[in-house]
Amino acid sequence: MTSAEPRRDDARSPAPTPPPSADPGPRPSTIQDVAREAGVSRAAVSKVIRNAYGVSDRMRTQVEAAIERLQYRPRVAARAMRGASFTLGFEIPQVGNDFLTMIVDGATEVLAGTPYQMIIAPLGRDQKSDMAINSLADRQVDGIVAISPRVDPAWLERIAEHTPLVMIGRHDRSDRYDTITGDDRSGAEQVMSHLIELGHRRITHLTIHPSRPEPPWAGQAGDEPHVIRNAVYREHMQALGVEPSVIHTLFDGSEAHAATRALLDSPDRPTAIFAGNDTLAIGVLSAVAEAGLDASDVSVVGYDDVPIARHPLVSLTSVDQSGIVMGREAVRLLLERLAGRTEAVQSQIAAELRERRSSAAPRRP
Amino acid sequence: MTSAEPRRDDARSPAPTPPPSADPGPRPSTIQDVAREAGVSRAAVSKVIRNAYGVSDRMRTQVEAAIERLQYRPRVAARAMRGASFTLGFEIPQVGNDFLTMIVDGATEVLAGTPYQMIIAPLGRDQKSDMAINSLADRQVDGIVAISPRVDPAWLERIAEHTPLVMIGRHDRSDRYDTITGDDRSGAEQVMSHLIELGHRRITHLTIHPSRPEPPWAGQAGDEPHVIRNAVYREHMQALGVEPSVIHTLFDGSEAHAATRALLDSPDRPTAIFAGNDTLAIGVLSAVAEAGLDASDVSVVGYDDVPIARHPLVSLTSVDQSGIVMGREAVRLLLERLAGRTEAVQSQIAAELRERRSSAAPRRP
DNA sequence: GTGAAAGCGCTAACAT
DNA sequence: ATGTTAGCGCTTTCAC
Numbered sequence: 001m002t003s004a005e006p007r008r009d010d011a012r013s014p015a016p017t018p019p020p021s022a023d024p025g026p027r028p029s030t031i032q033d034v035a036r037e038a039g040v041s042r043a044a045v046s047k048v049i050r051n052a053y054g055v056s057d058r059m060r061t062q063v064e065a066a067i068e069r070l071q072y073r074p075r076v077a078a079r080a081m082r083g084a085s086f087t088l089g090f091e092i093p094q095v096g097n098d099f100l101t102m103i104v105d106g107a108t109e110v111l112a113g114t115p116y117q118m119i120i121a122p123l124g125r126d127q128k129s130d131m132a133i134n135s136l137a138d139r140q141v142d143g144i145v146a147i148s149p150r151v152d153p154a155w156l157e158r159i160a161e162h163t164p165l166v167m168i169g170r171h172d173r174s175d176r177y178d179t180i181t182g183d184d185r186s187g188a189e190q191v192m193s194h195l196i197e198l199g200h201r202r203i204t205h206l207t208i209h210p211s212r213p214e215p216p217w218a219g220q221a222g223d224e225p226h227v228i229r230n231a232v233y234r235e236h237m238q239a240l241g242v243e244p245s246v247i248h249t250l251f252d253g254s255e256a257h258a259a260t261r262a263l264l265d266s267p268d269r270p271t272a273i274f275a276g277n278d279t280l281a282i283g284v285l286s287a288v289a290e291a292g293l294d295a296s297d298v299s300v301v302g303y304d305d306v307p308i309a310r311h312p313l314v315s316l317t318s319v320d321q322s323g324i325v326m327g328r329e330a331v332r333l334l335l336e337r338l339a340g341r342t343e344a345v346q347s348q349i350a351a352e353l354r355e356r357r358s359s360a361a362p363r364r365p
Numbered sequence: 366m367t368s369a370e371p372r373r374d375d376a377r378s379p380a381p382t383p384p385p386s387a388d389p390g391p392r393p394s395t396i397q398d399v400a401r402e403a404g405v406s407r408a409a410v411s412k413v414i415r416n417a418y419g420v421s422d423r424m425r426t427q428v429e430a431a432i433e434r435l436q437y438r439p440r441v442a443a444r445a446m447r448g449a450s451f452t453l454g455f456e457i458p459q460v461g462n463d464f465l466t467m468i469v470d471g472a473t474e475v476l477a478g479t480p481y482q483m484i485i486a487p488l489g490r491d492q493k494s495d496m497a498i499n500s501l502a503d504r505q506v507d508g509i510v511a512i513s514p515r516v517d518p519a520w521l522e523r524i525a526e527h528t529p530l531v532m533i534g535r536h537d538r539s540d541r542y543d544t545i546t547g548d549d550r551s552g553a554e555q556v557m558s559h560l561i562e563l564g565h566r567r568i569t570h571l572t573i574h575p576s577r578p579e580p581p582w583a584g585q586a587g588d589e590p591h592v593i594r595n596a597v598y599r600e601h602m603q604a605l606g607v608e609p610s611v612i613h614t615l616f617d618g619s620e621a622h623a624a625t626r627a628l629l630d631s632p633d634r635p636t637a638i639f640a641g642n643d644t645l646a647i648g649v650l651s652a653v654a655e656a657g658l659d660a661s662d663v664s665v666v667g668y669d670d671v672p673i674a675r676h677p678l679v680s681l682t683s684v685d686q687s688g689i690v691m692g693r694e695a696v697r698l699l700l701e702r703l704a705g706r707t708e709a710v711q712s713q714i715a716a717e718l719r720e721r722r723s724s725a726a727p728r729r730p
Numbered sequence: 731g732t733g734a735a736a737g738c739g740c741t742a743a744c745a746t
Numbered sequence: 747a748t749g750t751t752a753g754c755g756c757t758t759t760c761a762c
Binding site: 027028073074075076077078080081085087095096098101102104105108109111112117118119120121122123124125126127134135137138139140162282285286289290307308311312313314 | 392393438439440441442443445446450452460461463466467469470473474476477482483484485486487488489490491492499500502503504505527647650651654655672673676677678679
């Protein structure tokens, strides 16, 4: 990896100057400066920028001119201390996950018509999602959208006391925060029915590692989307009278490839693999392809229907739970809360199987 | 799309309550509360949480206990007004772009060992990147990383006066902000040499639309990575004595598929397509695959080497410019600035072609 | 319709 | 080593 080492045209060790960051330069103008420039009071300027009641047209134009002249921009930090920060925060466990990206895209869409800005707090290395949620709360965002199945609901309710909160992918029911879920039961059922109808019997399920240690808020763990999909898988296998075969891997897909490889080498390899999400499915597909096998040898089905799934070279059968709609809905719920709603809402998005070429009837059933 | 409509278990129109967001609840504790609880002054608490000089062990433990008991968390907004926000802001033009994701991943890695948190400001719908950069600056972040080839350098320098700024993918040279670039010339040259050596002559280049209107900071537009890649392409075609063929599309890949489709139907369709980045290349590949063609009919080469490029079903030849390293380097540069560096740095990352199966010798040259 | 004044939570300079 | 004090830039009563 010599090639990847950056070459600095001007490398030198950090100067000994004390921490104070950049040079001051002409310090950015404040609301005070604008008031002076326009010959009015600070309060007047504040009213103008907030579109508040009680400003004459003459004053408005005057102030706006001064703002323009001074290139004034209100400091979010200062506003946040008294009023709102006009910022909605998104906690995203995996920036690279295309399903989560779809959620962000949907949210962006709705946000366009509002005064609110979005910020995303990605999870740091080995950082837990509650840290990211905390960091958003510390930032005084006006609302939070989080995708974290594995956080204590009691803790979430505490957050929601101060900041409107929408949780995506949680099947629990709170009366302090709102939830948006896909129909994981239906989605998984569609997958299993599809595979069984095609004639598959030896079906392996690939899913992510369960929480460890067992979450202290006992009984809730069964609510996680991946746990539900897994449960549905087991039910169908039992109905079929076939021993379930479940493999646990890391959520980022890094182990899916190797796990599949091992699986394909095993004596009675499955004729189909149901992956808990598309990230895993993509990894599975790569191992299947490398082994020179295709859908009639080993069918693969994913979950989420990420954009790449419909690419003709991939053509992955997957469950569409419309991340775009989830993102739109999340922002809508937040805006409703900010407009005064206090009752919690549970919103459910339908799941629909998209059959593609990665699944086919088994060659040798 | 009936299926995608969310179903609300508790839908109702926004309550008539006035804008005040959530119910107050037990208001989060402040530094004052902690001071009272611990029987010390606010300043003392502040020193403890900042690890500042001049705190006895006894006081430290006392204060820390109080913090724990009160679940105290410093408000970032309040800190930002006096000191630092301990936040680095990333302006990301396209959350779904895997190359940008790699940058974020690299940054996350380095950030792990520091007290700094990352926030990402994604570009809103038809939002210009300068708005996103501004919004980060308004948020009082301690440093900004931006990927925006099309912003006035003079404007950037004004931002950099107050906030350390690292621009990725800009070949211009400023002495106020730092830059990180790939070696676009070398990368494009490797692509063209590769294709020409394989025997290709009719090569089409797919790139993103140029800025319109022409940027007012004349002369700088030639610096954009995509413009450089395009220029190198043209040079090689001219040297070959073949008429260049360039197609412009939207940056998000949405037009690449259709454009390729049209191209494949044309009388003298190219034997190779050099796409300005992998997002475009993936779209190109889908059209090629749909037409039932493969690499010996139409070879495809991309740029960025996003993770999916190495998937065996895709196997896209592409130029690796190591987004991970760029992200790491960006944070390092910012941290250096925060530690006192004042001279600008230009950092260049090497580019290296990864040959895969999407490029091959043409069947009929 | 407009402005004066208080204060949000925190840090930093200055006492002690 | 610890406490006191003065703001940071903004919004928000509440007088005028």
